[in-house]
Amino acid sequence: MNPVSKPEGNNIIATPIQPHVGLGIVMSEKNESGEVLAKVNKGRSPNSEINATIAELNGYQQSIENGRLGIIKPGKASARGVDYATYDPEEGIVYITDSKYRASGGSFPRTIPQKKVKSWTEEVQNTVQNWPDSPYKSKILETIKNGNVRPEIFKWPK
Numbered sequence: 001m002n003p004v005s006k007p008e009g010n011n012i013i014a015t016p017i018q019p020h021v022g023l024g025i026v027m028s029e030k031n032e033s034g035e036v037l038a039k040v041n042k043g044r045s046p047n048s049e050i051n052a053t054i055a056e057l058n059g060y061q062q063s064i065e066n067g068r069l070g071i072i073k074p075g076k077a078s079a080r081g082v083d084y085a086t087y088d089p090e091e092g093i094v095y096i097t098d099s100k101y102r103a104s105g106g107s108f109p110r111t112i113p114q115k116k117v118k119s120w121t122e123e124v125q126n127t128v129q130n131w132p133d134s135p136y137k138s139k140i141l142e143t144i145k146n147g148n149v150r151p152e153i154f155k156w157p158k
Contacts, residue, residue: 052077059154082120
């Protein structure tokens with residue numbers, strides 16, 4: 001089994017391969033650059049930001065493992081914007097993903113509001129337009145122009 005994370009003091013650096021277990025001792029979630037992506041908060045659901053980050057990282061990892069190419073990686077779970085975006089070169093579809101974590105018995109949303117879909121599609125398009133010229137840049141921009149953008153909700157745990 002591949003390790004899920006690398007301990008670093010009271011923090012962990014997430015490697016989204018297997019689900020995290022025993023989050024009671026986790027104080028924050030960091031990316032590979034050491035940027036804190038999520039922290040335990042003092043609210044009603046203290047681990048909500050960490051669980052949301054884990055959902056985003058696991059969803060992105062599964063997308064990449066299934067042959068999609070990363071456009072926008074997950075960042076801070078509490079940040080505005082698309083959680084992550086990928087391109088499936090076989091299907092010719094850009095996926096804009098909203099990751100959701102729900103505890104046992106919780107319900108997941110069924111759709112992403114059209115206003116968010118439009119905003120996130122523009123976010124992805126702007127990101128790709130700033131890439132250096134490449135065949136994938138052209139293909140992804142053409143895919144967006146042709147309306148082959150599919151919003152999806154990644155549910156964690158499933």
